[in-house]
Amino acid sequence: xxxxxxxxxAIHIFACIDTFGNEYKVTSDFLAGSxxxxxxxxxxxxxxxxxxxxxxxxxxxxxATVTKPLDKITFLDVYRAVECVENGELFHFHENPSTSxxxxxxxxxxxxxxxxxxxxxxxxxxxxxxxxxxxxxTEKYLSEENK
Amino acid sequence: xxxxxxxxxAIHIFACIDTFGNEYKVTSDFLAGSxxxxxxxxxxxxxxxxxxxxxxxxxxxxxATVTKPLDKITFLDVYRAVECVENGELFHFHENPSTSxxxxxxxxxxxxxxxxxxxxxxxxxxxxxxxxxxxxxTEKYLSEENK
DNA sequence: TCTCGATGTAATAATCGTTATTACATCTTG
DNA sequence: CAAGATGTAATAACGATTATTACATCGAGA
Numbered sequence: 001x002x003x004x005x006x007x008x009x010a011i012h013i014f015a016c017i018d019t020f021g022n023e024y025k026v027t028s029d030f031l032a033g034s035x036x037x038x039x040x041x042x043x044x045x046x047x048x049x050x051x052x053x054x055x056x057x058x059x060x061x062x063x064a065t066v067t068k069p070l071d072k073i074t075f076l077d078v079y080r081a082v083e084c085v086e087n088g089e090l091f092h093f094h095e096n097p098s099t100s101x102x103x104x105x106x107x108x109x110x111x112x113x114x115x116x117x118x119x120x121x122x123x124x125x126x127x128x129x130x131x132x133x134x135x136x137x138t139e140k141y142l143s144e145e146n147k
Numbered sequence: 148x149x150x151x152x153x154x155x156x157a158i159h160i161f162a163c164i165d166t167f168g169n170e171y172k173v174t175s176d177f178l179a180g181s182x183x184x185x186x187x188x189x190x191x192x193x194x195x196x197x198x199x200x201x202x203x204x205x206x207x208x209x210x211a212t213v214t215k216p217l218d219k220i221t222f223l224d225v226y227r228a229v230e231c232v233e234n235g236e237l238f239h240f241h242e243n244p245s246t247s248x249x250x251x252x253x254x255x256x257x258x259x260x261x262x263x264x265x266x267x268x269x270x271x272x273x274x275x276x277x278x279x280x281x282x283x284x285t286e287k288y289l290s291e292e293n294k
Numbered sequence: 295t296c297t298c299g300a301t302g303t304a305a306t307a308a309t310c311g312t313t314a315t316t317a318c319a320t321c322t323t324g
Numbered sequence: 325c326a327a328g329a330t331g332t333a334a335t336a337a338c339g340a341t342t343a344t345t346a347c348a349t350c351g352a353g354a
Contacts, residue, residue, distance in 0.1 A: 001148035001149060001150060001151055001232070001311065001312080001340090002148060002232050002233055002236065002237060002238060002239035003148060003237055003238050003239060004148055004239060004340085004341070004342095005238075005239040005240060005241045005341085005342090006341090007238060008238055008239070008240050008241060008254075008258060008262075009241050011254075011258055012241070012244065012250065012251075012254050012258075015250045015254065015257060016248075016250050019249070019250050020250075025300095027299090027300065027301090028300080028301075029299095029300085033245055033248065034244065034245050034248040034250055034251045035241055035244055035245070035251065036241065036242075036243040036244055036245050036251070037241055037342080037343090038342070038343050038344065040302095040303085040342095040343075040344070040345090041341090041342060041343075043301065043302065043303085044302090044303090046301085046302095047301090047302075047303090057300095057301070057302095058300085058301085058350095058351085059300075059301055059302080059349080059350050059351070060299085060300065060301075060349085060350040060351025060352065061299080061300070061301095061350090061351055061352060062299065062300040062301070062351095063300085075261070075265070085148070085149050086149055086340095089149060090149060090150055091149060091150050091152075091154060091155060092149035092150060092151060092152040092155070092312095093152060093155050094152045094155060094156050094159070094182055094183065094184055095183070096183040097159065097181065097182055097183055098180055098181050098182070098183050101163075101180065101181040102166070102289050102292065103159065103162045103163050103166055103167075103181055103285065103289075104159075104181045104182065104183070106285065106288040106289065106292070107155075107158075107159050107162065109284075109288045110162060110281060110284045110285050110288060111155060111158055111159075111281075114222070114276050114280065114281075115155075117272060117276070118222070118269060118272045118273055118276075120272075121268045121269055121271070121272035122265060122268055122269045122272075124268070125264055125265045125267075125268035125269075126265055129261050129264070129265075133261065134257060134258075134261075137256075137257045138250065138253065138257050141253040141256045141257060142249050142250075142253065145249065145253070148311090148340065148341080151311085151312070151313095152312085152313085153312090172329095174328090174329065174330090175329080175330075176329085184313080184314090185313070185314050185315065187313095187314075187315070187316090187331095187332085188312090188313060188314075190330065190331065190332085191331090191332090193330085193331095194330090194331070194332090204329095204330070204331095205321095205322080205329085205330085206320080206321050206322065206329075206330055206331080207320085207321040207322025207323065207328085207329065207330075208321085208322055208323065208328085208329070208330095209322090209328070209329040209330070210329085233311095239341095
């Protein structure tokens with residue numbers, strides 16, 4: 001199974017806040033238009049990003065803003081905020097391996113350290129990319145459009 | 148979403164073939180017992196591993212065997228064989244970003260290279276682990292049980 | 295202070311992938 | 325040919341995702 005599109009949606013949301021935040025009020029309806037995703041889904045993601053302390057959302061008046069310098073928010077922060085995997089565990093394990101089979105009752109001992117290595121590799125790479133990279137490349141591609 | 152348990156099941160299957168292959172015939176029913184997973188699911192995974200050239204399955208007589216030296220089969224081979232992610236793409240993208248929004252129509256340009264970096268990090272780590280590691284650690288934990 | 299536009303959230307449904315299960319055709323060897 | 329095993333189709337239960345409607349609530353400005 002793939003990782004939920006909540007992750008790419010969240011990055012898209014940040015790119016919109018970067019790009020349009022000074023000019024427009026970035027509301028869930030605005031973001032729904034840009035992403036082509038239902039505004040309720042957007043609001044759920046905004047809620048998760050807010051709970052993680054990455055953005056603030058103005059009740060009443062509306063609009064989302066980022067709370068930190070962009071180079072202080074990594075892809076890993078976003079990935080964790082939107083809960084892409086259950087319990088933070090990337091791999092789903094079969095639930096009830098046999099306890100009467102020697103392999104079955106040891107499969108977790110055998111596999112867990114290796115799975116953690118793979119998961120760490122993923123998370124470490126996520127941690128090397130920040131929203132400042134997104135801002136830089138967004139500006140680059142938008143300016144190329146205007147040539 | 149988590150990665151399908153087909154992956155951990157496949158590793159479990161290889162551990163069983165290593166451990167019991169000399170002594171018993173490793174059939175789908177045997178593996179179903181060890182994993183506590185339905186034999187039809189096991190047969191589907193065996194079919195995927197066979198299609199990838201990693202094992203052979205004897206029709207009629209029954210039983211699965213590995214086709215290569217264990218240190219020549221990596222976790223990445225197994226991961227790809229059991230098709231854990233669609234089209235090999237780890238991250239699910241929202242399908243129809245707006246083409247009338249500058250960010251929407253550039254989001255793939257902005258994000259794709261970064262997502263590929265993360266995916267490569269995962270796959271490179273998967274490639275560093277082989278079934279020989281599984282065999283070694285399986286023997287280790289089974290012998291510790293017999294002390 | 296009331297209204298308007300926006301957020302927060304509950305409830306429901308459609309869709310999809312996973313996993314379980316039954317059933318049966320087919321294969322190989324004794 | 326019989327027995328035991330694989331290959332596979334069909335169906336169902338389940339859970340996560342995503343869409344959608346509805347509405348309570350909030351906050352700023354008229």
